[in-house]
């Protein structure tokens with residue numbers, strides 16, 4: 473996370489500073505029906521998505537950092553947390569080839585469809601038609 477006061481051309485083009493508009497953390501891989509139901513419940517909430525990256529499952533919370541200015545600059549750049557310091561523009565969400573998720577569930581229905589195709593579990597529920605949590 474390195475949107476900076478003197479941000480690079482790359483960051484200028486990456487609006488609205490993708491790396492400063494979410495955080496994510498790992499989840500246990502779902503195994504049981506209950507596990508999948510729990511993930512569906514998570515996706516029932518606004519501004520949440522779930523993705524699979526290198527076979528590991530993660531939840532992503534889509535929320536803007538309070539220190540990102542209206543012009544997408546980090547207002548605490550000199551004292552930003554280590555996680556932002558270690559984030560490199562050379563291999564970030566905007567440019568890094570390593571950021572391809574094998575699955576990205578942006579809505580309840582996305583995961584419902586995945587469960588139907590990839591697991592033995594059957595949920596009676598039809599697609600909800602609820603708008604995806606994120607663009």
Ligand code: SF4
Nearest residue numbers: 483486489491564566
């Ligand atoms: S995702 Fe990359 S290009 Fe975009 S603001 Fe962050 S460091 Fe800059």
Ligand code: SF4
Nearest residue numbers: 492537539540546556
């Ligand atoms: S502290 Fe600065 S670099 Fe880190 S996420 Fe917030 S705005 Fe981005």
